[in-house]
Amino acid sequence: MYRNFFLLTILAAFCALTGCANSNANEPEGQAKYIFLFIGDGMGQAQAAVTESYLAYRDGELGGLGRLSFTKFPYLGMATTYSANRNITCSSAAGTALATGFKTNNSVLGKTPDGKDLESFTYRLKEEGYRIGIISNVPVNHATPASFYANAKSRNDYYEISLQIPESGFDYFAGDGFLDFNGKDGSKEDIDRKIESQGYTISYGMEEYEAEKDAARLILCQKDNRKSDSENYVVKHTEEEEISLKEMVETAIERFSGDGRPFFIMAEGGTIDWAGHDNRTMALTEKVLELDAAVKEAYEFYLKHPDETLIVVTADHETGGLTLGCGKGDDIKWDKLESAWEAAGKKDITGDEENAKLNKSANIGWSTGGHTGIPVPVYAVGNGAEMFSGCYDNTDIPKKIMREE
Template identity: 55%
Template structure:
C-alpha cells in the first residue's frame, strides 16, 4: 500500500515536472534550426521578469497571472553566469561565454583570459551560409553585441572593436549608434565614415535605412537621434520621439535578411541593465517590455515557420540584485505609486538615487546593489532544438546547443 502511494506520488511529481513540456530526454537533435533568434536581456534576472509580469497584472486589476510572450515558451532553463575570474560576471565575459562557448575574465571580449581569439557562433554560422544580424537597444559596439564579432582584452576599446566590423561580412548591424565615435583620444576618423569606406552603409533612422537597403548587402542601422555623435541613450527612459523600439529593429532586420537563406539574429535588450544599475524600477520594467515586443516579432515569424525556427531568450547576468519585495514595504507591490511617478515625468525617471531608493523601499521592490549579482538567469526556448534549453545550464553551453551540437 505504502509502496503504491510512493509510486503514485512519483508519477505525480513526474507529471508536474513535465507540465511545461520539459523532459529529461537526452535525445540529440543533429541539425540546427534554419532560422535562429537569440535574445539577450542584459541584466534580466528572474525578478526583472517577475516584476514586469506583476506590473502587467496590475494593469488589468490582478495580482498575478499576466505573462510576457517569452515566459510562455515551453522550455525553461536556469543558467549560471560566473566568469573566469569572478563570481559576478560583467557583460563582456558573459557575452563572450554565450557567443563563443568559453569563459573569460571580466572586461574581455571574444578572447580567452590569455587574449587568444575565440570564434563566436555568428562566425561559425556565417561559414555555414547563414546571414547574420546583430542588434541591440544600446550601442552597436557595447559588450554584448561586441562579443559576437569583436576580439579585445578591453571592452572599453570601442573604436577598435567597431573597426572589426568590416572583416565580419555580417549583413546587418543595428543599435542606438556607436560609443567612442572618434576613438579614445577623440582624434580618430568618424567611425561611420570609417565603416562606409570599408564596405558598410551606415543609416540613421528608418527613412534612410529603407532608401539604402535595396542597394547594399552590408548595412548598419543607427537611431536618428545619434547622428554623427557618440550614442548612449536609453530606449524607454527619456525616449527620443524619432527613435525606434527594438521590435522595429528586428522587423527591419527580418525584411533585410529575408527568409530564403538561413539566418541568425542576435538581439539584445541592452538597457534593461542600464535601468537596473540605476535601480529604476519602472525603467527596468519598460525595458523588459521593449525586449518582449521584439520577441513577439520573432514569435510571429516562428508561427509561420514552426519546423525551422528556434527562439532562445536569456540574460547575460542579473543586475541590481532585484527582488519583488523590500524590507519595509507591504506584501503587495505598489505599482500605482510607481506609475504615478513615471507618468508625472512623461514616461521617465529623473529622481535622485536617494529618492529612487525611498520609492522602491516604500513600494516593495528591493535592490541590493548598483552593480551585477551572481544569481543564475532564466533561459526560455521554443521551436527546433528548444528542448535542449531545459534544466540546469551554464552560459558556455548555449553556443553548442544553438549550433545543434
Template identity: 40%
Template sequence: MFQGKRGAFAALVGVGLWCTVGNGIGWAEAAAEANPEKAKYVFLFIGDGMGIAQRNAAELYLANQKGLKRPEEAKLVMNTFPAQGMNTTYDLSSVIPDSASTATAIATGFKTKSGVIGMDADGKNAYQSITELAKSKGRKIGVLSTVSLDHATPAAFYAHVPSRQHMYDISMQLAASGFDYFAGGQMAQPTDTQDETKPSAIETAKSNGYTVAVGRAEFEKLTAGSGKVIAMNTIVDEDKAMYYAMDQSGKDHVTMAEYVTKGISVLDNPNGFLMMVEGGKIDWACHANDAAASIHDTLAFDQAVSEAVKFYEKHPKETLIVVTGDHETGGMTIGFAGTKYSSFVDKIQHQKMSYIEFDKKLAEYKKAHNPADAKLEDMLPTIKEAFGLYMMPENEKAALEASVA
C-alpha cells in the first residue's frame, strides 16, 4: 500500500482489538511481505474509546433486542473481519493516553505525549501523517468525525500542534490542508477568540476552494464534481459535535453512514483514496458512563463500516478496510457478585435518550420552578420516558424490606 510508512503504521494501528478486510492481507501481514499488494482504496475507521468491551456490549444489546440467546448470533459487521489483532496504547507520558497522542500514533507511526497532535513530545518537530503521504502520492483524502472536525482524532490526520487545545490553529490547518473531503460535526473554534482580527477558518477554506455544505439539502447536492468539500451537520451539540445516534430524530440529521457513502462518491478518482472515519462520541458516552449512548453510537459506527464493506464487495482486489479504536474509555464492566453476575442487558432497551438529552429536560424543569417548589414526582414521567425507571409501589417496597429483615 503506502510504502515507506507501512511498517510503522502497521505496528501502531489500533487499540485492544483491530481488524481488517481487503485484498487478502492486513497491515501487519502486508508489512512482512517483500512485495505486498497495494490497495487503491483505503478506509480507516477509528472508534474513539472503543475497545473489546464496547463492541461486545453492542452485540449483547443486539442479541437481546432480537431475542437471541448468544451475542455471537448478532455479530457486528466489524467483528466478522478475517484478520484481527491486539496491541498496546500507552503514550510517552502516560499508560492512560488521550486521543491526541493515540491518533498521532495511528496517523504517523510515532508515539508522542498526551495532548500533542502530529508532533514529537517536545512539540517542536512535525511528523508526516499517512494521509499527507497518501495525498503526495496522488490519492484523494477524506477525514470524517461525529465530533467537531477540529477535535483531537481527526486533527491528527491533517494538523501539527503542540497542544490539542489550539483548536483555532487546527481549524486553520484544516482549511490549508488541501484534503478533499471533511464531514461530520462542525468546527468548535473556527475563529480566534483572543484576536477577532484573525481570519475565520471557514472563510479561509472557501478562499482556498472548498465548498462548505451545511445541512442535508446542501449535503445531498454533493457529487464527484463538487471539488474539495467540507460537509457539516446543521444540528450539533454545544461542542459542535453531531448528536448521539440515539438522539438523532428527524431527517435533518445526516448520519455517519451517509457521510461515508457520500464520501465514496466525492473522493472517486482514478488514483484512489484514503478515508479516515472517527466514531468520536463512543468515547464521550463512556466518559459519562452512559452505556446505552455508547452502544447506539457503536452500532451507528458499525453501520458506517458496512457502507465501506459494500464498496469493498464491488472492488475486492483493490480495497483495504481497517477498523480500530485509539484507546478504551470507561473500563466497562457488567455484573457483580451481589447480583450473581447477572447482566440485565434487557434493561438498557428501555433507555430512549442519552444523558445529554435528559439533562436538557431537567434544566428546562429547573428553569421553570423555584427550588422550594421542585419535586421529584414532577420528573417521574420524564425519567420513565428516558430510562424506563419508575418508583417502586409501596406494597412492593414493603414486601422487599420484609424479605431482607
C-alpha cells in the first residue's frame, strides 16, 4: 500500500512537471480558465476620459475617474497599434494583431501581408477544451469579430468570411446580422440557410433565442435583421427590441458557465468607432457606456470566480483624434453638448458643419474623421492581469493572454 502511495506521488509530481494534468479538462494549464477580451473599436484613452468627464458633469463634479467600470481595474498598459504597412491601422489589421499576434497590412484579415493564413489563438483555446464566444454590436462578419475566426485577403469579403463561421466550430456568436447576405452581387444562397445547414442555429431577436437557446451552436442576431444586408452600423430596429451588447455577453455567460468548462469571450463595442468617425461627442459617450455595461456583466462573473477569471479591456485603435479641450478654452461646456443632444431626441444632431461648431463651442477637440496612430490603453483585472502593465505592442496582447511571454 505504501508502495502504491509512493508511485501515485511520483506520478502526480511527474504530471505537475510535464503538464499532463489535462486528464482534467476543466483545469487548463497556463492561461486563465475564464477569459474576457473586450475591444472598444476606436476607444482610445480620450474616449474613456471624455465619457467619464460627462458622467462627472452630470453629478456636478469635475474629473470622473472610476465612473467607468474598467478604469477601476488594477492594471493599466499602453499598446501601439501600427499595422505592417501603415502608421495608422484599420480594424482588420489591428484585429489580426490582437487575435494572432502578427502584424498585417491594412484591410487584410487573418493573413500575412503576402497572403499566408494566420491562426487566431481562439483555435488553440478550442483545442484545449475552451468554449468560444465571439460577440459584437455590429455585424458578426465585420472586421473585429471576424479576426477571431476567419482569414481573408480583404476584410470586405463578407460572404466568404461568413462561410468560415461554421468551419470554426465555435460555440456562440452574437451580433447585428450579416453584411452581404447574398454575396456582393446578390446571387449567392442566403447566408443564414447556408450556415444553418452546417449545424448552427441562427436566432433573430430574444424571442427566437429563448425558444432555440438549447442549440449547441448558435448565432444570435438582431430581430428583423434577416436579409437586411445593412450598411455598417445603419441597422433599423427600435431601442426596445434591440439586443444590447450587455445582453449578448449575459447570454454568453449563461450558456458557458453551467458546467465549469473553461471559456473565452471576445466582445466588441463596434459603434464607438462610428461615433468617432463622425466626431459625435454625445453619441460617443453613449457607445462607450454600452461597452461599459457589457464589461460590468463580466466583472460580476469575475467577482464570483476571482482566481480563475481574466478580463482585458482595450481598443484596436483610436478614432477621431479626440481631446478634452480645443482652442483656448479651459473647460468643457457639457451643457451645450447635452442640450443639443436632448433637443435632437438623443439622435444624431445635425450636419457635419454644425456638429463641428458645436464641438468647438464646447471645447471638445477632434482632429480627424479617420483613425489615429496614438497608442491605446489596456485595462486588466484578474488572473494574469499584472502582465498587462507597461508599454508594448498590440501583437503582445494575445501572447500575454496565452501566457507565451
